Amino acid sequence: MRVRRILVTIVGIAQGAIGVLAGILAFILYFNFLGVQTTLNVSAEFLPLYLLILSVFSFFSVISGFFLIHEEIE
Amino acid sequence: MATERKLGLSRAVIMGLGGAIGFEIFVLLDYAYFDLAGPTMVSALFLCGLINLLTMFSYSELSAAIPKVGGEYTYTKAAFGGLTAFMAGCLRWLASVFGGALAAVVFAQQLTYFFSIFIPAVQNFILVSTPLIAAIVVIILAALDIKGVKEATILIVVAFLAIFAVFLASGLWYGLTPPEVLPRASLGGLSGFFAATAYTFTMFVGMRALVAGAPQIKEPGKNVPRALLLSTVLLTAVYCGVAYVAVGVVPGEASVGSPLLNFAAERIMGEIGGVRIGGILFAVAGMIASISSVSTAMMVQSSILGGMSRDGYLPKVLLRVHRRFGTRYVAVIASSLFVILFSAIGAVEFLGYAASFGSLLVFALVNLSLMKLREKEPHLKRPFKAPLYPITPIAGIVMSFLLLTFPVLLRDVNAESALIFGLGLMALVLTAYYLRMVGRYRLRVAMGGISLGMGVLLALLIPLLIPRLPLYVLIFVSAVSIIAGVLNVTARTRKIF
Numbered sequence: 150m151r152v153r154r155i156l157v158t159i160v161g162i163a164q165g166a167i168g169v170l171a172g173i174l175a176f177i178l179y180f181n182f183l184g185v186q187t188t189l190n191v192s193a194e195f196l197p198l199y200l201l202i203l204s205v206f207s208f209f210s211v212i213s214g215f216f217l218i219h220e221e222i223e
Numbered sequence: 224m225a226t227e228r229k230l231g232l233s234r235a236v237i238m239g240l241g242g243a244i245g246f247e248i249f250v251l252l253d254y255a256y257f258d259l260a261g262p263t264m265v266s267a268l269f270l271c272g273l274i275n276l277l278t279m280f281s282y283s284e285l286s287a288a289i290p291k292v293g294g295e296y297t298y299t300k301a302a303f304g305g306l307t308a309f310m311a312g313c314l315r316w317l318a319s320v321f322g323g324a325l326a327a328v329v330f331a332q333q334l335t336y337f338f339s340i341f342i343p344a345v346q347n348f349i350l351v352s353t354p355l356i357a358a359i360v361v362i363i364l365a366a367l368d369i370k371g372v373k374e375a376t377i378l379i380v381v382a383f384l385a386i387f388a389v390f391l392a393s394g395l396w397y398g399l400t401p402p403e404v405l406p407r408a409s410l411g412g413l414s415g416f417f418a419a420t421a422y423t424f425t426m427f428v429g430m431r432a433l434v435a436g437a438p439q440i441k442e443p444g445k446n447v448p449r450a451l452l453l454s455t456v457l458l459t460a461v462y463c464g465v466a467y468v469a470v471g472v473v474p475g476e477a478s479v480g481s482p483l484l485n486f487a488a489e490r491i492m493g494e495i496g497g498v499r500i501g502g503i504l505f506a507v508a509g510m511i512a513s514i515s516s517v518s519t520a521m522m523v524q525s526s527i528l529g530g531m532s533r534d535g536y537l538p539k540v541l542l543r544v545h546r547r548f549g550t551r552y553v554a555v556i557a558s559s560l561f562v563i564l565f566s567a568i569g570a571v572e573f574l575g576y577a578a579s580f581g582s583l584l585v586f587a588l589v590n591l592s593l594m595k596l597r598e599k600e601p602h603l604k605r606p607f608k609a610p611l612y613p614i615t616p617i618a619g620i621v622m623s624f625l626l627l628t629f630p631v632l633l634r635d636v637n638a639e640s641a642l643i644f645g646l647g648l649m650a651l652v653l654t655a656y657y658l659r660m661v662g663r664y665r666l667r668v669a670m671g672g673i674s675l676g677m678g679v680l681l682a683l684l685i686p687l688l689i690p691r692l693p694l695y696v697l698i699f700v701s702a703v704s705i706i707a708g709v710l711n712v713t714a715r716t717r718k719i720f
Contacts (some may be wrong), residue, residue: 157710164674164707167700180232206677213674213707216617220714 161217168210175203175210228554232441233447239433239454240380242519244461246329247322247426249509252466253483253576259635260419262402262470265463268426273457274626275427277619278586279555281593282431282610283448286604288596290443294431296525296530302592302599308658309536311588313652315431317645318529318581320558322425323520324565325574326513327357332571333509336485339599340499340506357566364517365559370508384461386508389486393501397491401473416640419628421579422572424626426462428582429516430454431523448607456470482509515522517562524558525551536659580627587623590616602711664714680705 177185179200183192191199230238238489255264285298296312334356433440433450440446469487483487486503492501529551532541545552565574565651593609609615630638658666681701685694 153710156706160703160707162407163703167703208669209673209677210704210707213670213704213711215673216670216711216714 153202157217158180159223161221163214164210165218168207168212168214171203171207171210175200177202185188229252231441232450234377235433235440235446235450236457237377237380237454238519239430239450240384240458242427242429242431242433242455242523243272243427243513244380244383244515246326246412246509246513246514246516247423247429247508247575248462248465248569249333249482249484249505249512250325251327251423251426252469254572254575254707255419255423256470256478256483259422259633260406260415263406263416263703264419264423265402265466265470266405268391268462269459270420271424271427272455272462274424274586274619274622275430276422276452276455277303277429277615277622278590279430279451280615281590281619283451283607284605285589285596285608286447286451286594287445288444288603290447292562294530295589296527297575298592298596299588300534304576304664305479306653307588308647309531309591309656310652311585312527312531314581314588315585316524316558317648318425318578318585319520319523319527320561321565321574321578321581322429323361323517323524323558323562324357325425325571325578326516326520326566327360327562327566327605328571329511330360330510331356331519332482333485333506337503337506337510341502354567357541358563360514361404361517361559361562361566364514365521367456368609371676379511383508383512383515387461387465388503389504391468392499393491394468394487400467402470411590414629414633417626418633418635419584421626421630421638422575423579425575425579425582427455427458428579428586429519431457434644445606479508480658505662520562521555521558524562525554528554528558536656572637573644574639576630576635576638577645580638580641580645583623587620590619590623595618610621628665670716671708674704675708678706678708679704 177183178189178191179195186193186196252264255267256262276426286294289297289301291297291539295315296308299311300308315612406413430451433447433454440450465484468491472487472490473483479664481502482505485505488499488501489499492504494500527542528537531537532539532554541554541557542548542551543553568574594613596603597612627642631642661669678701681697681704685697685701
């Protein structure tokens, strides 16, 4: 059980952080900060699709990470 | 912690008047008069009072039969249970939040008017800072609510009634142009009339504070119904009288450049020593009334949240009582945040409609609950019974739905926005209820499955994504998602929120 607890904590924090970063990336992509659309070669045509994928991924990752962290807190 | 019953009939009436009387009349009459109904606004207010009275009969019966914390939420729960009660609670809470936000905005508006008289240079700064001022007012009153300060209510209500008595007497002394207060029997005339009724309806509904505060009232079976009826009659008389004087003072004018009541008071009370005494009096009254209403709204909101968290629909933390002041401080803080958010919008017409629509739907649900309980619990002890049953609740329901539809038929953009926004919020409420019913364990397993699926899908798409993102990043994200999915799916907890 001790291994599981350590794993739950690490994976929970990592997934939560990934979710938050994906959200931030979507935000940066939408406002095209530092010309990130060009850097990542994202065309305007596919921008809404990338934003949708990143938002959905971010949302579910944050919730899934939250459940894991919450298990450890409990 | 049980609440002590220490308020008598007179305090109960003051509690009802303190919730209902006040800030709305300083702001809603303008749009109702200049844009919707003209002088027929006076009849619209009378109709509001009548509809309010119809539903207050239902409130009286229900509050006397079920004198518990939570008001409308408790009644609909007893009648229908589950989803309907949750929706009623959320609607009531939202209407109260919108009302509180509107009150805070009105305070800022009256402050602007006040400074326009004494320090015109500051007026523009205050006008720009309206959302900030509204937010500060809410924060201060939330802090006072947490401390449990309630003694100012009597003084506020008495001062308010005195100011309006002076206004009515001055208006009659000044000499009015008798306005045509009855609506014309045309589609345009009736639409505007009913739209004004819907828009100004929120002026009356604050009286429900009395129902929410029923656990503090002595002999609730006797005192609550009496206090509700007394408050309704007094309020209708005062509002119709004030509107009649205001309309009689400014007949046929397209706009007056300052709040209608302030303008009317300026005109009929004149100047003393070069100071516009009437306008100042009304600005002060408007600010006092706004403060009173924000404070009452906070109390109502914490009561509703308390009722819903008591039943497990909301987190138990909302029931936490302050050790020193004995108030539900977490619920007060949570509600205050929403009030601040909506007061920052500052759109008076939108907030007015949103508060009214929420209240009208709650009124319809309360009337339905009364009918359902009469059928479901015929032997329930009812110290007060709604007269002319079932005509009164049916009339209340029909009028509520009529008032909901007329502003939209009139294509009032503010009404449409409020309705669409309200529907969106209700969709969120339904989602929250569904998630609550699903339970945490099943939700967690579902999230684990989704996380697992996302990780596998990402692993399969790695060859396609390599040109855009580094390989090690993709592998790391994919691995974390898969492991997290497995850990969530294999979780053993079966605790339901």
